Amino acid sequence: NRPRIIAVDGPTASGKGTIAQALASHFGLPHLDTGLLYRAVGWHCRSRGGNPDDPADALAATRFPDALLADPALRREETGGLASRVSLHPAVRQALFERQRAFALQPGGAVLDGRDIGTVIAPEAPAKLFVTASVAARAQRRFLEMQARGEPVSLAAIEADLAERDRRDRSRSTAPLVAAPDAVVLDTSDLSRDEAIAAAIALVELKL
Ligand code: C5P
Numbered sequence: 001n002r003p004r005i006i007a008v009d010g011p012t013a014s015g016k017g018t019i020a021q022a023l024a025s026h027f028g029l030p031h032l033d034t035g036l037l038y039r040a041v042g043w044h045c046r047s048r049g050g051n052p053d054d055p056a057d058a059l060a061a062t063r064f065p066d067a068l069l070a071d072p073a074l075r076r077e078e079t080g081g082l083a084s085r086v087s088l089h090p091a092v093r094q095a096l097f098e099r100q101r102a103f104a105l106q107p108g109g110a111v112l113d114g115r116d117i118g119t120v121i122a123p124e125a126p127a128k129l130f131v132t133a134s135v136a137a138r139a140q141r142r143f144l145e146m147q148a149r150g151e152p153v154s155l156a157a158i159e160a161d162l163a164e165r166d167r168r169d170r171s172r173s174t175a176p177l178v179a180a181p182d183a184v185v186l187d188t189s190d191l192s193r194d195e196a197i198a199a200a201i202a203l204v205e206l207k208l
Contacts, residue, residue, distance in 0.1 A: 002126045004029060004109025006204055007117035010131035011166050011177060012080060013138035015188040015196050019131055020113035022197040023204055027111070032103045034114035034121070035083065037096050039074040040064045042082025052085040061086065062095040077146065077153075077161070084165050087115075090174045097121070115169055118180035127207035129186050129200060130179035135162055137189040 006023055010016040017033055024031035042052055044064035050057030073079060086092050097120075104110050104122040112121060118128035133141075139159040146153040169177040179185055184203050188196040 002208075003105070003124065004208055005104050005122050005125035005127070006109075006111040006208070007122055007125040007128040007180070007183075008111065008113040008131060008200075009115055009117050009119075009129070009177070009179070009183065010113075011133075011138070011169065012162060013142045014131045014133045015141075015191075015193070016113045016129075016131040018193060019129070019186075019188075019196055019200045020111050023200055024111040026201050027109075027204070027208070029109050029111050030103070030106065031111045031113075032100065034096075034100055034112055034117065035080075036069055036074060037099070038083035038087045038092075039079045040068045040071075041092060041096070042084075042086045043071070043074055043079050044068060045086055046082055052082050053088075055089045055091055058086040058089050059091045059095060062092055077142075077151070077158075080165065081161070084168050088168070088172050088174075093120075093174055115177045116175040118183050119178065120175045123180070127204045128180050128183035129203060130183040131186050131188060131196075131200075133187060133189040135159055135166070138162055 008016045008020040020031055041061045041064060045052050045058050045061035050061060052058055100121045104112055118125055139155055139162055142158050143153055143155050186199055
């Protein structure tokens with residue numbers, strides 16, 4: 001009787017959030033977008049006048065009010081940048097660990113998406129996907145999303161920002177973005193949304 005835990009990791013705008021949501025509804029499991037927790041810490045830190053690069057300021061911001069998780073400001077591109085900065089501090093990762101771990105260990109199982117679910121939060125998950133896509137494909141998707149929300153954007157600025165965030169997420173010493181050895185890599189660069197979802201469901205079905 002293995003735990004029904006599905007770990008979905010990968011870089012920003014790879015499609016992992018969409019895939020995780022679709023897996024949760026297909027398999028009837030609750031879903032946690034762990035990036036949202038880091039976004040809440042980054043946003044809360046900044047709105048209290050703190051410095052996201054300062055470990056003590058960032059740690060204090062892990063006690064954000066739960067209602068903040070529903071704030072649309074967390075979805076903004078600039079909030080992703082703040083999240084990426086606070087997520088570098090080991091104390092912040094530690095403070096968010098228990099909450100994520102408890103979610104993963106719910107009796108019926110769960111889907112979590114993030115950067116270190118398969119490596120740190122739930123290494124025992126039987127189904128692990130590492131979702132990737134080229135920087136160009138990810139920038140194009142993000143560009144269309146932001147245009148649709150009416151945010152002023154340039155494709156070149158998005159590409160530069162994604163590349164910088166990848167570099168920071170991959171090179172940090174605590175829980176760097178890396179595929180778990182037992183993760184299945186799914187490259188969505190040339191897949192439509194529906195194709196990516198179908199591929200993910202087929203891969204997970206083999207593992208659960
Ligand atoms: O996935 P999302 O873009 O919302 O994540 C925002 C930032 O939060 C990432 O760039 C990453 O630095 C951080 N993060 C993390 N570990 C996770 C989820 C997100 O470090 N499990």
